[in-house]
Amino acid sequence: MQEGIIIKAVGGFYFVDTPAGEYRCYLRGRVKREIAPLVGDRVKIRPVDGESAVIEEVLPRQNSLIRPPIANVDQCIVVAAMADPSLNLKQLDRFLVLIQAASLEAIICFNKVDLVPAVEVAAVADIYRQAGFVVVLTSVKTGVGIETLAELLEGKISVLAGPSGAGKSSLLNKIQPGFSLQVGEVSRKLGRGRHTTRHVELLPLPGKGRVADTPGFTSLYLTGLERRELMYYFPEFIDLAPHCRFSPCLHWQEPECAVKEGVKQGKIDKGRYKHYLDFLKELEG
Numbered sequence: 001m002q003e004g005i006i007i008k009a010v011g012g013f014y015f016v017d018t019p020a021g022e023y024r025c026y027l028r029g030r031v032k033r034e035i036a037p038l039v040g041d042r043v044k045i046r047p048v049d050g051e052s053a054v055i056e057e058v059l060p061r062q063n064s065l066i067r068p069p070i071a072n073v074d075q076c077i078v079v080a081a082m083a084d085p086s087l088n089l090k091q092l093d094r095f096l097v098l099i100q101a102a103s104l105e106a107i108i109c110f111n112k113v114d115l116v117p118a119v120e121v122a123a124v125a126d127i128y129r130q131a132g133f134v135v136v137l138t139s140v141k142t143g144v145g146i147e148t149l150a151e152l153l154e155g156k157i158s159v160l161a162g163p164s165g166a167g168k169s170s171l172l173n174k175i176q177p178g179f180s181l182q183v184g185e186v187s188r189k190l191g192r193g194r195h196t197t198r199h200v201e202l203l204p205l206p207g208k209g210r211v212a213d214t215p216g217f218t219s220l221y222l223t224g225l226e227r228r229e230l231m232y233y234f235p236e237f238i239d240l241a242p243h244c245r246f247s248p249c250l251h252w253q254e255p256e257c258a259v260k261e262g263v264k265q266g267k268i269d270k271g272r273y274k275h276y277l278d279f280l281k282e283l284e285g
């Protein structure tokens, strides 16, 4: 038996990467009844010949996402362009909430730093580093930050998220020119047409990492979240919250709230706090 990882599923077959190479696999009936394997699943396979094998067992999952359907994801990189399309911090904060709610590590990549003054980039990066996130600043055009991003992807399974046009495909092509992923605006027709049998594939990165070729978190609705849960996805609130007068405190209308005090004192970014309140409202409905 060999151990490997499912890197894509096409036409009823599972393609499994193992130290001995890639196998085209099918499922044993018994396994089929127990679990529907996902891309990213670690599996035990029994080779039939040099190319094909049978999946005998799906090993326990660390986690799984529904959209895209993928298992054992370590982290999600949110790619936000500094310009073109213009930077939307509320959307970024929304991504950060969704990623953390899915129990994934969130990393922020501000791309296209070549398009705006360096002080502007530094100011935005500062907000998110202060809040406790890992931030990487990149430009596909100048090459700055690409190596740092590549290092963050090493040895991990990653999903990229972020608006169309932010530079997700360009960044991956820069890290691994062999990918030749399509760059530029995807036409509406192509993106939504009925020919988009979106299959997920894990692409191999230099340094043993893998990255899903489909963008994660395409639906940005905060449905399914509890209002009380939201605050946990604003890591900069965590140290202050124990000092609030009320417990639990929603950090909204309560008096003597340490988080609101933190906003006044500039310890917490005003914009981030506003987005927190916006999301809280959204979850009311």
Ligand SMILES: Nc1nc2c(ncn2[C@@H]2O[C@H](COP(=O)(O)OP(=O)(O)O)[C@@H](O)[C@H]2O)c(=O)[nH]1
Pocket (backbone or CB within 6 Å): 111, 112, 113, 114, 115, 138, 139, 140, 141, 142, 162, 163, 164, 165, 166, 167, 168, 169, 170, 171, 182, 183, 184, 185
């Ligand atoms: N100036 C500049 N343009 C970039 C950069 N990265 C990507 N682009 C351009 O932005 C557009 C969208 O890139 P793409 O990779 O398709 O974005 P995706 O939709 O997130 O995959 C393309 O025209 C790229 O050439 C960058 O760092 N600087």
Ligand SMILES: [Mg+2]
Pocket (backbone or CB within 6 Å): 168, 169, 170, 182, 183, 184
């Ligand atoms: Mg793309």
Ligand SMILES: [Zn+2]
Pocket (backbone or CB within 6 Å): 241, 244, 245, 249, 250, 251, 252, 254, 256, 257, 258, 259, 260
């Ligand atoms: Zn509070």
